Amino acid sequence: MLLREVDYARPATVEEAISLLAKYEGARPLAGGQTIVNVMKARVAAPDVLVDLADLDELRTIGFSSDGLLEIGAMVTYTQLMGSSEVEVARPILAEVASTIADVQVRNRGTVGGNVCVSDPTNHLPPLLTTLGATFTIQGGSGERTVSAEEFFIGVYVTAVGEGELLTKIGVPPSSGSGDGFAGVTIGKHGTYIVNAAATISGDGARIALGCVGATPVRATAMEERLAGSDFSEESIRSAADGLGASLDPPSDVHGSSDFRRHLAEVSAVRAVSQAAERRTGA
Amino acid sequence: MMDAPARSRAISLEVNGEQIEMEVQARRLLVHFIRDDLGLTGTHVGCDTGNCGACTIHLDGEPVKSCMALAVQADGAKIRTVEGLAAEGELTPLQQAFNTHHALQCGYCTPGMLMSATALLERTPHPTEEEVRYALQGNLCRCTGYVNIVEAVIAVGGSA
Amino acid sequence: MTTVTEQPTTTLKRGYVGQSIPRKEDRRLVQGLGTFFDDVRRHGMGYVHFVRSPYAHAKIVSIDVSKALELEGVYGTITGDEVAIHTDPFFEMSVEPGGNIKDYALAVGRVRFMGEPVAAVCAATRELARDAADLVEVDYDPLPVLVDAEESLKDDVVLHDDAGSNVVWSGVFNWGDVDEALAEADHVVKIDRLHFHRFSSTPLECAGALVEYDKGTGEWTLTCNHQMPGVGAIWMAPALRTGIDKLRFVTHDIGGGFGNKICLHPQYVVLCLMARKLGRPVQWTEWRTDQHTANAHGNERTFLDVEVAVKADGTMTGFKVKALDDCGAFPRYEPLGCIIWAQVTPGLYGWRNIQVDFTQVCTNKSPVSPNRGYSRMQHLWLTERIIDIVATELGLDPVDVRKKNYVKAEQMPYETPNGCFYDSGDYAAALDIALDLIDYGSIEQRRKEAASRGKLLGFGIGSTLDSGTNNFGQSTLLNPDLQFSGNNEAASVKLDIFGEVVVTIGTVPQGQGHETTAAQVVADILGCPPEQVNVRRGHDTWFNSHAGFSGTYASQFAFTGLGAVKGAAELVREDMIQLAAAVLQAPAEAIELADGFARIKDGPEEAALPFMALGAIVNANNAFFPPDFNPTLNHRYVCRPNFGMVDTEKKTGQLTLTYATQIHAALVEIDPETGEVEIVDYAAVDDCGVRINPQIVEGQVHGATAHAIGAALSEEFVYDEEGTLLTANFYDYHVPHAMDMPPLKTGAMESPSPVAPLGAKGMGEGGGGGIHCIGAAIQDALQAAGKAIVYTSCNPPHRVWSMLQDPEATRANVEVVSK
Known part of the structure; x- marks a missing residue:
């Protein structure tokens, strides 16, 4: 419950934040704090310096890029996502999933950037953003780069954001007729996921990603391939999912064995794909 | 000039309408600042992982868990705690409803429940049962099974 | 909410008693103005943090506190070596071998x-104390776990x-002739193994205390949240080599207890030593993770080799079982759990032949302690599992088989095979109320409807008893040398x-509304509104308002707590009448107390004395009293129920006094693809005799149900092989939150207790009805979908899924031998 000593700074600009992160070894950005403060309370991690991003208003915006990409600032909260008309128009699944993350209080503080940078395998957004084909803009001392979800999520608590760098925004293509689905099993309603699956079906076919079955979101590529040209009937979705579980190597823990997670992965994938199929408007 | 990292920071914030200026350690949790440094002990601590919601306060009008924020993060903010609800000892309709509907037993979760429910009613004056349960999901109670809490909040909405 | 209230059959005069008056406690609590132990500060106080073992079993090779002591702001430390020098081991209740622990x-x-x-370690701030704890170097040599x-x-x-064995206690309880019953049975149903899991009520406020030592008097004051200070003192004083009068326990508001705050004496003794060593007040607040890891779990119990005797018509005549109870690393209060289940030996059923071979062992897990439904809940889960497994195996209807085997209303008061008396109740009628609430007639239709959505619907009943007011004489069944019997409250x-009107109670409430219900009782007796009655908050040993076993536990407030309040109020009433008779020069029989006055019945208006006049005369203006006239208007009363002694040979006796009934019924839907269970309908019917405050009673029913639902579906303390x-x-x-809880329908009956002072039975604990009915459902x-048998009390999705995957594994546990 009680934190180790830590230094704290609250920069006024992104540039200042990046220079602080670069200058101090063991510095970590502090976004909503809904994970890192907990981790520090348990003294599992103890950064030497916290760089609070609270004043970086430019990271709190939701808008569209010139080429029509939905751009979500890293400091956008879940509550903001839920109330955003841009999100509602462009990719409502983001608000829908955000509304099931933890609880009101956590949604008021927790941020999109924090959720993905923590890269907790049970988090909601990593698999969802993976299927949505999101891009992640990372700013460092020497400029900006943009990476895909596959490049962004590297391991448990590890992402492409390096030392002295900051995730500034996430780009999500608008749905344009595609359908998005999200399903899984939680510990209590809106609790931590035991397994989850996200799916997107567009003219290019299905993209499916699973959470809680590996260190990072796992793409169900074989199932995606089997769904190419599918009519997305329940039967065809189920048969496409066949063998998905066997292809995975999920962890065992107190909430489920590896076998149970393999099974839930198939069930969740079927449900997410079915939901996505129902929601297609461009089909 | 860039703000250099420091172990402590002079913060200035408004708490229940009163302006506070204080030097706090960077590691001080907001809940301990409120309870130990300001002596506002109505805000409680029920867990150490941000699950229970007993420490819920309003930060700039939004319910948040004060055990998952540092006091320094509240620099410049407006805070309302349970002590800020009843002006001059006049209970709010919600506090009154908690009494009438027997929505508390040990009373330990109650301040957090009231802060979450107050925020809900400010936004949604006539909530449905589903909306009430959704708004209170982040507040654990081990005495009531939530039955009378939900009933009390709905009743306030109905009488508003 | 549906409330069905049967017409009360009581003849008791009702005034404020029986009304749902809003609680007096609430006004401070809804403003955040309650006082919990952690809210109290003292000048110069230090914060204590415990250094805790990362191992489940290890030798301590060395402890080095020097680095911690070097840290600025650290006041001092205490280690096990100092404890061994300055204290004695705590009193153990069990006989050998457990008694040698x-x-x-x-x-x-x-x-x-x-x-x-x-x-x-103790330091100037909470954070520093933890920093210092991190600097204590302990060298461990791990042992097998x-x-x-x-x-x-x-x-x-x-x-x-010192014990030489992990067995704390073992004993065989044998009532009737179970072997004969099994021999004469038409069917013998055998169940190899059932497991009641580890969980606890996890009160939202964790444990803790602020401890001050007065060097001049040698007295400690503990501002704390111990829920049974009398028993705490019995443990602590001898360990600290002092008298019980040197320990002053003060409680204000307590954030829930549920039994989990009964075994705080180890930590409190450390705080006492620290306060004395450092000469300053010291404070310890337990954190949630510590609470879960190392405070108080409920009993985990495995039932082996169950054999049930069933007649052709579905009558069950007896059962035998081996019960293996896991009390964790230290027994503490716990050997009593080896006995306390016997208060409800036959459950609600009429079987007369019961054999329980009970053994309790230590393991490298957290010590257990009383937990809502303490020890009886585990046993009632066994009886309910037996009923439903027998019903499933023999194709009997779960409602019919219960009604056939329930003790009947006309048998009340009913003497159980082990000499307890079920005081009143009508179990079949209570079940009917529950069935009505849940619309039992529509279940098959709802089952079909659920099936059309791919869901499996199930219905289950949990019928339980909440036995109230412990006879501590039952401890002699554990250890005949123990000098405990009866019970009392002041x-x-x-x-x-x-x-x-000022009332002090010894009961150390933790949310049960005692300030309100005690005021209702006093108001009726003294003839004034409850608002005029000030019931002091919490407990203070110095008020002398307590007795040896004071506390709120074992569902006994309605009997002993209110019995004591009633007794004291009646003594004050008698004084008031005598005084008014003397002043108004009327016979005592002519005086009535009403509306805040003592007055002559049907007398003139001026023949009335307000309470203020009575109080002022006795306390401040009494020189005119004749020498033999001495009303004090100030009385202490001890309620001491009659139990009689326990027969340690036959293991029989009146172990408790009142039996409240709970009948719970649940409808669940299982998602067969994921193993998730959703409660779609739920009814809880409670019969606790006269309800002093029905709203408070209903609140207790809601709370007990929520605990049971959590335990049935998600709450479980699970250890890995290393004891982590x-x-x-x-x-x-995961404890249920507002979205997890199903809507609850509640119903009530009132079968007044013929033995309780107010006809009211203890009822706070419930009997875990939700665990039983959800398991049955x-x-x-x-x-x-495969006909699995539910063999454990906690069924989260992964376990339900396993039962769906391999029902045969669960069925292999059960065998029916028919003649």
Whole structure:
């Protein structure tokens, strides 16, 4: 419950934040704090310096890029996502999933950037953003780069954001007729996921990603391939999912064995794909 | 000039309408600042992982868990705690409803429940049962099974 | 909410008693103005943090506190070595071998569970105390770990060398003739194994205390949240080598207890030593993870080799079972759990032949302690599982089989095979109310409807008893040398100078509304509104308002607590009448107390004295009293129920006094693809006799139901093989939140207790009805998908899924031998 000593700074600009992160070894950005403060309370991690991003208003915006990409600032909260008309128009699944993350209080503080940078395998957004084909803009001392979800999520608590760098925004293509689905099993309603699956079906076919079955979101590529040209009937979705579980190597823990997670992965994938199929408007 | 990292920071914030200026350690949790440094002990601590919601306060009008924020993060903010609800000892309709509907037993979760429910009613004056349960999901109670809490909040909405 | 209230059959005069008057406690609590122990500050106080063992079982090779002491702001430390010098081991209740266990306030030489305190540090701030705790260097030499009770039984590894065995206690309880019943049965149903899991009520406020030592008097004051200070003092004073009068316990508001705050004496002794050593007030607040890891779990119990005697018509005549109870690393209060289940030996059923071979062992897990439904809940779960497994196996209807086997209303008061008296109740009628609430007639239709959505619907009943008011004489069944019997509770009532009615109670409430219900009782007796009655908050040993076993536990407030309040109020009433008769010069029989006045019945208006006048005369203006006239308006009363002695040979006797009934019924839907269970309909019917305050009673029913639902579906303390607790926080140990809880329908009956002072039975604990009915409903649902038998009390999705995958594994547990 009680934190180790830590230094704290609250920069006024992104540039200042990046220079602080670069200058101090063991510095970590502090976004909503809904994970890192907990981790520090348990003294599992103890950064030497916290760089609070609270004043970086430019990271709190939701808008569209010139080429029509939905751009979500890293400091956008879940509550903001839920109330955003841009999100509602462009990719409502983001608000829908955000509304099931933890609880009101956590949604008021927790941020999109924090959720993905923590890269907790049970988090909601990593698999969802993976299927949505999101891009992640990372700013460092020497400029900006943009990476895909596959490049962004590297391991448990590890992402492409390096030392002295900051995730500034996430780009999500608008749905344009595609359908998005999200399903899984939680510990209590809106609790931590035991397994989850996200799916997107567009003219290019299905993209499916699973959470809680590996260190990072796992793409169900074989199932995606089997769904190419599918009519997305329940039967065809189920048969496409066949063998998905066997292809995975999920962890065992107190909430489920590896076998149970393999099974839930198939069930969740079927449900997410079915939901996505129902929601297609461009089909 | 860039703000250099420091172990402590002079913060200035408004708490229940009163302006506070204080030097706090960077590691001080907001809940301990409120309870130990300001002596506002109505805000409680029920867990150490941000699950229970007993420490819920309003930060700039939004319910948040004060055990998952540092006091320094509240620099410049407006805070309302349970002590800020009843002006001059006049209970709010919600506090009154908690009494009438027997929505508390040990009373330990109650301040957090009231802060979450107050925020809900400010936004949604006539909530449905589903909306009430959704708004209170982040507040654990081990005495009531939530039955009378939900009933009390709905009743306030109905009488508003 | 549906409330069905049967016409009360009581003849008691009702005034404020029986009304749902809003609670007096609430006004401060809804404003955040309650006072919980952690809210109290003292000048110069230090904060204590415990250094805890990361191992479940290890030798302590060395402890080095020097680095901690070097840190600025650290006031001092205490280690196990100092504890061993300055204190004696706590009193053990059991006979040998368990009685030889040496239990100190800190680990001495060896740790026996993960999270066990090995040292304590005290510093100027909470944060510094934890920093210093991190600097204490402990060198451990790990030992083999026992996390399974059956493994413990083998004694290959022994936790306590002084005991020489892991067995704390064992004994055979044998009533009637179970072998004959089995021989004469038409069917014998055998169940190899059932497991009641580890969980606890996890009160939202964790444990803690602020302890001050007065060097001049040698007295300690503990501002704390111990829920049974009398028993705490019995443990602590001898360990501290002092008298009980040197320990002053003060409680204000307590954030829930549920039994989990009864075994705080080890930590409190460390705080006492620290306060004395440092000469300053010291404060300790337990954090949630510590609470889960190392405070108080409920009993985990495995039932082996169950055999049930069933007649052709479905009448069950008896059962035998081996019960193996896992009490964790130290027994503490716990050997009593080996006995307390016997209060409800036959459950609600009429079988007369029962044999229980009970053994309790230690393991390298957190010590257990009383937990809502303490020890009876485990046994009632067994009886309910038996009923439903027999019903499933023999194709009997779960409603019919219950009604056939329930003790009948006309048999009340009913003497159980072990000499307890079920005082009143009509179980079949209560079941009918529950069935109505849940619309039992529509179940098959709803089952079909659920099936059309791919869901498995199941229905289950949980019928339980909440036995109230312990006869501590039952401890002699554990250890005949123990000098405990009976029970008592104290209260004092006075009328003060300005007419204030002031009540003190010994009951240390933790949310049960005692300030309100005690005021209702006093108001009726003294003839004034409850608002005029000030019931003092909490407990203070110095008020002398307590008795030896004071506390709120074992569902006894309605009997002993209110019995004491009633007794004291009646003594004050008698004084008021005598005084008014003297002043008004009327016979005592002509005086009535009403509306805040003592007055002559049907007399002139001026022939009335306000309470203020009575209080002022006795307290401040009494020189005119004749020498033999001495009303004090200030009385203490001890309510001491009659139990009689326990027969330690036959293991019979009146172990408790009142039996409230709970009949719960649940409809669940299982998602067969995921194993998720959703409660779609739920009814809880409670019969606790006269309800002093129906709203408070209903609140207790809601709370007990929520605990049971949590326990049935998600709350479980799970250990790995190394003895690491895997569910040490509210993420992994999931308690129901507002969205998890189904709508509850509640119903009530009132079968007044013929033995209780107010006809009211204790009822706060409930009997875990939700655990039983949800388990039964899951089993019912699974009959359409492989016919699995529910063998454990906690069924989260992964376990339900396993039962769906391999129902035969569960069925292999059960065998029916028919003639």
